[in-house]
Amino acid sequence: MSRRIMLIPVGTSVGLTTVSMGLVRAIEEQGIKLNFFKPVAQPRRGDNGEERSTAIIAHHASVSPITPFELDYVERMISNDSTDELLEEIIERFEEKSVQDAVTVIEGLVTTRHHPYAERLNLEISRALDADIVFVAVPGNDSTTDINHRLEIVVDTYGGHKSQKVVGCIFNKVNAPFDEHGRLRADIGAIEAPEHDEARTQALRELPIFKKGLSLLGTIDWSADLVSPRATDVAKHLNATLLNEGELSERRLSSVTFCAREIHNMTHTLKPGALLVMSGDRGDVFVSCCLAALNGTKLGALLLTGGYQPDENIMALCSQAMETGLPVMLVNSNTWQTAQSLHAFNQEVPVDDSQRIEKVMVHTAESLDASWVNSLTQKVSRQKKLSPSAFRFYLTNRARQVNKRVVLPEGCEPRTVVAASICAKRGLARPVLIGDETEIRRVAEQQGVVLSDGVEIVSPSEIKDDYVEGLVALRGHKGVTEVVAKELLDDNVTLGTMMLQQGDVDGLVSGAVNTTANTIRPALQLIKTAENASLVSSVFFMLLPDQVLVYGDCAINPDPNAQQLADIAIQSAESAQMFGIEPRVAMISYSTGSSGAGSDVEKVREATKIAQELRPDLLIDGPLQYDAAAIESVGKSKAPNSPVAGKANVFVFPDLNTGNTTYKAVQRSFDLVCIGPMLQGMRKPVNDLSRGALVDDIVFTIALTAIQAAGN
Missing domain, CATH: 3.40.50.10750 (Isocitrate/Isopropylmalate dehydrogenase-like)
Structure with missing residues (x-):
């Protein structure tokens, strides 16, 4: 048995690719056989190569998408009054290339002034492929009455409320920053999100159309994190010259500041992820930004305008700041012209931005109605192989269920701090950071994260004495006295291991800074092997x-x-x-x-x-x-x-x-x-990290540690 779901846009700029990505991920997480088919390629202006949705799914999901028909060919067939032949070819390609007994996600066309035939062609393709219909809409600033009317019209187009093929609607970009004309702010300077409006979301859930049989299948909140571009994307857009490449491909831009004020009036803008735009001859501003970088603030990038390169002496003075990975770009246009170019920056996710694509897919998948996704997978064959997406879903879902307390001895390490924040926010664990609270919060601020109440910070000096007696009892036969125990507990890994041994936490994760030996040795000495295990x-x-x-x-x-x-x-x-x-x-x-x-x-x-x-x-x-x-x-x-x-x-x-x-x-x-x-x-879970671990690596290691703890 197979299911076919066709995503139909209601209007333009609804984020259809985003919803496709999320639905594919949600189905993947169930370990279900899956097809993806965008019957007609619809390239955006400036796109080259593969069709965007198809390319993203091919490169970032465990699916081999069916190749779409080129837009030029489709338009030629329509203009020659050969739509029936086109539909036959679409069906033939689908039947030849699709995996049998699977769920199929079909992405429709967006109606634009260049593609006015899209709505009619979507209807005909949905009928030809016998697909269920899911509408994708953006509420914008419209009133609930207008939104309801718009949905009623499109439902009627596809057979009305009595049609068994019309399944439901997904709202995308909920609570996004729209201007007074109802247009989504597309410029890079507008990526700070407005406050979440729960009342607005609730009003969408209560639209009259949802009482007539149409189902609300998801509300996807707009998130600033999901539209933050890499510095390299902006550099390519501006055709900028690189004065210092630094971490151009890794750093993300979360705000833009045009630096035209005195230094004391702009220090608050020197924050993680900031793109700081200044005339290249403003040496005072340049030096101030470099000082912030040396102090540990992970600025997004510096963008110098006017074609002015900083003086050689200033560049020499700031050389250590360059070594922190700070990207520095130069453009010949003046600041006003540069601002206009930034306003025109396309914030659609690039096909090669794996990190951002992963975040979009996870966020969107989690925003879809779980019961509906589960209904799609009933009586559909499961994959024999566990896909990476299904494995990550199992990790995060199971970790949420067990809700374990995991200690992180390297509490001041930047990646660890960010990972703890993510785990608390997503409910994957109750992380405990060992370290000086002032220093940990300073690191968090430099990394641009807020530590919620779900992250516990423990000062070593305040708890160390609580574990001296226990350590002496465990290692006294090896000559560990009270004095020696206090010295050993100065090591945060040993302290965290004692917390685990005494049952004050459920698991331990270390190794972002410490060696494998430093992480494992205290565990072997204090936790020891499980009763039924001959070795670790x-x-x-x-x-x-x-x-x-x-x-x-x-x-x-x-x-x-x-x-x-x-x-x-x-x-x-x-x-x-x-x-x-x-x-x-x-x-x-x-x-x-x-x-x-x-x-x-x-x-x-x-x-x-x-x-x-x-x-x-x-x-x-x-x-x-x-x-x-x-x-x-x-x-x-x-x-x-x-x-x-x-x-x-x-x-x-x-x-x-x-x-x-x-x-x-x-x-x-x-x-x-x-x-x-x-x-x-081990008797209790202790896990080591690679010293080159990424934040995501630490997050998943914390999650699997929590699951191990539940199994012990």
């Missing part, structure tokens, strides 16, 4: 484009023997099950089956036998070469009778050298998100 090992969750793989052990045990390797395999399989992955475990070696000999391959062969005997309920096989385990055609050739070959999703490596090298090679070669290492076999 680790796994990484590798988020490939179309599935999630589990790699173990890539961080802890240098050269496990056969018994230890079998234990690692069982632990890794159980970890996979804990996170919604049905494990098929491959014991990796340089040889498959009985084709090779040697001590290394014999160890893997013996470990496989031990693991199979200990856990006959698990699918475990080996020795298998990596390609035989991962690629179906190779698996059938090299190990035709194996229940795992070609279908493995848990890979157990024979030693640390092989595992760590493989995980890093795969991660770096394909630019993958890797979550971990997650430690397994």
Whole structure:
């Protein structure tokens, strides 16, 4: 059985691509087979290459979209009175390229003065593909009466309220900043959001049309975070010359200030994410901005106008500020002309802006009615592979349910502070930051985040003495006296580990600054291994484009023997099950089956036998070469009778050298998100971070730590 949903825009600039992205993500998170089809490409002015919606879905979802028909071809067919033939070709392409027994998201055309035929063609395509209709509208500044009338008209066009094909409506850009003429402020200087108007949202929910059978399927609030462009996007738009590239591709712009005042009147504008525009000969302003950067404020970028380059002596004076990653751009236009160019900046998300696309997809998916999304997935086949989106959804959804308290010993580290703020805001955990409160709040301000009441800040000096007695009791046999215990507790990781050991928190995440050894050593000494575990090992969750793989052990045990390797395999399989992955475990070696000999391959062969005997309920096989385990055609050739070959999703490596090298090679070669290492076999969850971890890596590690805590 399949479901087909066609998104129909009600008006222009409704954010149809955004809604498509969100709906695709929401369905992906259910692990359901999915198609995406925009029958007719509708490029925006200035777009080159692939159709935008199709390209974004292709690059950022576990879906292979069906190729749309080119607009020129469609218009030629319509002008030749060949619409029927066009519809036949659309149906033929859909039937040939779509995955059977799946949900299909179909994106319609937007009616514009250049495409006046769009509304009629949408109607005909929806009928040809037998799709259910979901309208996408933007309330703007219109009265609820006007909005209701507009929806009534479009519902009548598609068969009226009695039509079983008309399902509902999604409101996008709710509470967005509209001007007095009802137009969305599109200039980059208007990306600060107005206050959320709950009364307005409630009024939309209570429109008379929703009492006649039409369903409200989602209200998507406008968010400033989702429209903040990268500095590189603005640089390309302005064709700017780079005086200092810095973190041009990473920094995002959340406000714009034109610096024409005295310094003391503009210090409040020197804030994270600010694009500061000034004449290139204003050395005083330039130096002030660089001083703010040196003080830790992560400004968005400096934009110099008039073609004036700062004096060489000033550039030398500010060289250390440049080293903080501050981008500096130069344009030849004057400040007024530059302001006009910024006003014309297109804030649609670029196809290559993965971070922003991910945020848009998550925000939109979470804004859709969950019961409706679940109804789409009933009686539709589920994917055999757990997609990255489904895995992330499982992580965040399960973490919200368990609501655990996770301590973060590196409380003053900027990425950790931002991650704690996100976790509290999204309800993924109750984060506890260890560190000086003044310093933590200063870091938060520099990073442009607000720490809500959901983030707890604990000063080490205020709690350290509470754990001295417990530490002496645990380590007294190793010569730890009260004096030594106080010294050991000066280390925040040890202090956080004692909080976990005493049951004051549920889990610990560290490693953004500390080494793996510094994170794990206190845990091994104080938390120790679980009763049913012979050792502590680790796994990484590798988020490939179309599935999630589990790699173990890539961080802890240098050269496990056969018994230890079998234990690692069982632990890794159980970890996979804990996170919604049905494990098929491959014991990796340089040889498959009985084709090779040697001590290394014999160890893997013996470990496989031990693991199979200990856990006959698990699918475990080996020795298998990596390609035989991962690629179906190779698996059938090299190990035709194996229940795992070609279908493995848990890979157990024979030693640390092989595992760590493989995980890093795969991660770096394909630019993958890797979550971990997650430690397994501990009494209580302690997890390590890579020192190069991104904020999202820390957020997901906190979430999986919370889930581990619930399973202990």
